[in-house]
Amino acid sequence: MTTLQSIPIQYYLVFCSLLFSIGVVGVLIKRNALVILMSIELMINSINLLLAAFSAYTNDPAGQIFVFFIMVVAAAEVAIGLAIVVLIYRTTHTIDINVLNKLRW
Amino acid sequence: MLIMRHELLLIAITVILLIVEIFLPNTQKHKIILPAILLMAAVTVIGFFPGTPGVLFGGMFQSTQLTMMFKNILNIGVLIVFIQSVDWLKQDQNKEKISEFFLLMLATLIGMNYMISSGDFLMFYIGLELATIPVAALAAFERLKEKSAEAGVKLIFSSALSSGILLYGLSMIYGTTGTMYFADVAPLITGVPLQVLAFIFFFAGMAFKISLVPFHLWTADVYEGAPVNVTSYLSVISKGAAVFIFTIILYTVFSKIAVMWSDLIYVVTILTITVGNLFALRQQNLKRFLAFSSIAQAGFILLGVIGQSQLGMTTVIYFVLVYIFSNLGAFGVVGIISNRTGKENINDYDGLYRTNPNLSLVMMLALFSLAGIPPLAGFFGKFFLFTAAAKQGYYILVLIALINTIISLYYYLLVIKAMLLNNSDHPIAKIRSDNYTRLGLLICVAGMVIIGFTSSIYEMVFNLSFGLY
Amino acid sequence: MSAESLILFFIVGAFLVGFAIVFSIFVAPTSTNPQKAEPYECGIPTEGLTWLQFNVGYYLFAIIFLIFDVEAVFIFPWAVVMKEMGMIAFVEIVIFFFVLGLGLLYAWKKGALKWE
Numbered sequence: 001m002t003t004l005q006s007i008p009i010q011y012y013l014v015f016c017s018l019l020f021s022i023g024v025v026g027v028l029i030k031r032n033a034l035v036i037l038m039s040i041e042l043m044i045n046s047i048n049l050l051l052a053a054f055s056a057y058t059n060d061p062a063g064q065i066f067v068f069f070i071m072v073v074a075a076a077e078v079a080i081g082l083a084i085v086v087l088i089y090r091t092t093h094t095i096d097i098n099v100l101n102k103l104r105w
Numbered sequence: 106m107l108i109m110r111h112e113l114l115l116i117a118i119t120v121i122l123l124i125v126e127i128f129l130p131n132t133q134k135h136k137i138i139l140p141a142i143l144l145m146a147a148v149t150v151i152g153f154f155p156g157t158p159g160v161l162f163g164g165m166f167q168s169t170q171l172t173m174m175f176k177n178i179l180n181i182g183v184l185i186v187f188i189q190s191v192d193w194l195k196q197d198q199n200k201e202k203i204s205e206f207f208l209l210m211l212a213t214l215i216g217m218n219y220m221i222s223s224g225d226f227l228m229f230y231i232g233l234e235l236a237t238i239p240v241a242a243l244a245a246f247e248r249l250k251e252k253s254a255e256a257g258v259k260l261i262f263s264s265a266l267s268s269g270i271l272l273y274g275l276s277m278i279y280g281t282t283g284t285m286y287f288a289d290v291a292p293l294i295t296g297v298p299l300q301v302l303a304f305i306f307f308f309a310g311m312a313f314k315i316s317l318v319p320f321h322l323w324t325a326d327v328y329e330g331a332p333v334n335v336t337s338y339l340s341v342i343s344k345g346a347a348v349f350i351f352t353i354i355l356y357t358v359f360s361k362i363a364v365m366w367s368d369l370i371y372v373v374t375i376l377t378i379t380v381g382n383l384f385a386l387r388q389q390n391l392k393r394f395l396a397f398s399s400i401a402q403a404g405f406i407l408l409g410v411i412g413q414s415q416l417g418m419t420t421v422i423y424f425v426l427v428y429i430f431s432n433l434g435a436f437g438v439v440g441i442i443s444n445r446t447g448k449e450n451i452n453d454y455d456g457l458y459r460t461n462p463n464l465s466l467v468m469m470l471a472l473f474s475l476a477g478i479p480p481l482a483g484f485f486g487k488f489f490l491f492t493a494a495a496k497q498g499y500y501i502l503v504l505i506a507l508i509n510t511i512i513s514l515y516y517y518l519l520v521i522k523a524m525l526l527n528n529s530d531h532p533i534a535k536i537r538s539d540n541y542t543r544l545g546l547l548i549c550v551a552g553m554v555i556i557g558f559t560s561s562i563y564e565m566v567f568n569l570s571f572g573l574y
Numbered sequence: 575m576s577a578e579s580l581i582l583f584f585i586v587g588a589f590l591v592g593f594a595i596v597f598s599i600f601v602a603p604t605s606t607n608p609q610k611a612e613p614y615e616c617g618i619p620t621e622g623l624t625w626l627q628f629n630v631g632y633y634l635f636a637i638i639f640l641i642f643d644v645e646a647v648f649i650f651p652w653a654v655v656m657k658e659m660g661m662i663a664f665v666e667i668v669i670f671f672f673v674l675g676l677g678l679l680y681a682w683k684k685g686a687l688k689w690e
Contacts, residue, residue: 009280020273027266036262043269047276054280062285063276066227068647070272073234075644077265079637080238084245084257086633091251123676127683 012053019046033085033095037078044074108159108168111152111176112218118144119211126204134203138194141207142187142541149180160224164286167224171569175349175422176218182342182429183214185548189437190334191541193444198247206246209239210338217346221353226275226285229350230268236346237264237314240339244331256330263313263323271310277303287358296362304359308369314347317407318376321400325384328396333443336392337436340399345425348403352410352421363413370411371502377404378509386516389450391439394516395432398475401513402428408490408506412497419567420489426562427474427486430552434471437546438464445536451520455529461536465524467546474553476517477510482557489563631689638681645674 019042026039048067055063089095107113122141129137158169187207194203216235223229241264245257279285281300282293294300309320316324328336359366381401388394406428409420441464443449458465474483487510495503538546556562648670656663681687 013280020269023269024266027262033258040262040265040269043266044272047269047272050273050276051279054276054283058280058283060283062227063279065651066230066279066285068651069227069231071647072644073231073238075640076238077234077261077268079641080241081258081261081265082633082637084241084254084261087245087248087254088258091249091254120673120676123680127676127679 009053009057012050016046016050016053019043019049031096031098033081033088037081037085040081041074041078044070108157108161109166110156111148111173111180112215112222114148114151115211115215115218118148119208119215122204122207122211126208129204131201134200135195137204137207138191141204142184142191145180145184145187145211149177149184152177152180162225162228164288165225165228166219166222168222169569171418171422172222174566174569175221175346175425178422178426178429179214179217179221179342179346182345182433183210183338185429185433185437185545186210186334186338186342188541188545188548189337189433189440192441192539193332193334196444198249202246206243209243212239213237213243213338213343217342221346221350223350224287226278226287226290229354230272230275233271233314233347233350234268236343237268240264240335240343243335243338244327246332246335252330253332256327259323259330260327263327267310267313267320269310270306270313274303274306274308274310277306287354291358291360294359294361296365301362301365304362304366305369307354308366311347311351312373315344315351315403316400317373317403318380318400319373321377321380324400325393325396328399329390329393333392333436333440336396337433337440340396340436341429341432344399344403345429348406348410348421348425352418355410356413356418360413367411367413370407371499374404374407374411374502375505377401377407378506379404382509382512382516385513389452391449391451391454391520392443394451394520395435395439398513398516399432401509402432402475404509405487405490405506408494408499408502411499411502412493414493414497415567416489416493416496419563420486420493422566423563424486424490426566427482427553427556430549430556431471431474431481431483434467434546434549434553435475437542437549438468438471441536441538441542442533446533448533451523453533454520454523455527456532457524460532460534464536464538464546467550468524469521470550470553472517472521474557476514478514480554480557482553482555485557485563634686635689638686642674642678645670 023039023041023043023046026042027036030036030039048070051063051067051070055061055067085095118141121144122137125137125140126134152173156168156173158167158173160167187210190206193199194206199206213236216232216237216239218232220229220232220236223232238261241257241261244260245254247253277299278290278294281297281303282290284290284293313320313323328340331339355363355366378401381397381399381404385394385397385401388397406421406424409417409424411417439449442454446453448454454465457468470481474481477484477487479485491503491506494506649667652663652667656667
């Protein structure tokens, strides 16, 4: 039994769920575009931790490989997100997403 | 023939276009348009040669006759989008970014191809992200317009949120089953609470991508802000591919808990169709109008998903095929008018028939097809969907869908009335469309009419869908 | 792995780093002027706010760096299994770097690597 497995899996589940919820709440209530990007990272990282924990418990490497790909995809996502935020900053000189109200129904 | 033929060909032409783009001087960028379209046309044609089904990477990538056909459908759709965008790409503001448009589109198409052929959640996730992330860049394509950048931000944030939610579900599925492969996961789905939670997360993530109703809020904003051609791409091809793989995963991986997701989809279908239609009623901007109408159409597609039958799978694919031609036709007309005059409101279309009879005829056919009026293809698409749901005993659902079809007919007819009957002091001036636009619209019209009359296509899809669920 | 190879690794590593530093001294353009020799922040009040926002150029560099840096995550697992897999692994990594190189070439050609 490794160190990782000496902690019950439920702890990981609860901890990751908390991190994930903090991330989701951050995305939903924060008004600063960069903070939103950081919250998305928090969500993704909680998932990574959960996958790694599951992977250790089931003795199956697939979960950890998944983590690699998630990291790369998250980086790509953030790169595009950051690029568009910079674009918004250039036209409006703010990164507060409340200025994004040109589109309303 | 090669198992991964579609993907490899697309990757090849993407790399070729990227190399050409790197070495092409800035003043010559427009020369890439014709080769790009020809290459895409060649790939589309080659895709139709019969291929061998098979499995690669130990089951991560699986190619069947059905996925091959769906890839062909997507190829056709992208080809039409390419042809329709030429007029827009030739504008001054886009002159330097022409090849980027093609590259990003092809990247998303490759992503979709991998997504629909995936036999493993890892491949599925990578394909999904590859199909989503470049679209955000495309939505922000007209970067000097604030609306476009705003659409890009909204798209990337909502898609990042949704893929996070989806991943959370996937990680729980992995935790409870210990594997990522669809085939291995399926027998281990027993409906324990964690799996139910996982499924709900997965469903929510996919519902974001398909823009089903509780998760549709990003759709209208993004569709309005993004350039018309990107909107048409988003509403037709992205959505079609997502629906396809969603159906496959529901049928193969989650078939054991079908009782549960049937109820969920039942509610979501009613909500999606009704809300989509009611909001479409009050829209003035045509892009927004088509956005809500496409939400409603996504709800109709779910009618085929709910039954979990061969018939359901067939009708979903058939409807997507029909929907590609109908919606691209409508968006093609909106696109050319928006590009030339900047007018996007329904009122602006008053008296369009006097000045631009051909465009208004295409628009009329497309809207009739979307509404589901025989003998156009859209009618058969909807008819088969209703049949599939009715055969499974969902009569009330079909009734609600029928009522909604009538509501949708009303608002589609509003646009047609504006074009044909209303008089305007300042109608849109006569538009001389170039050959590309004409070709694009012609393909759409041909598709709408021909698919409606040839039953063999439906039978072909039906035979291919056998043994999938 | 024996101790010798570890020592060799350190020597080669130190040499490579040292070489890069020394090489840059010779190659980089140097200019000296009186302003450069002046002491920094010695009683001279700063102009404007100190909470300056970073130049937008930093973000562009950061984005490009981020993308290429993260790709390294694939190279480590590759390096672990490379010996067992043999030629296929080599071909795969060549394709991988070809695509990455195309991306870098594209960024270069678009002027994204230029500091403005």
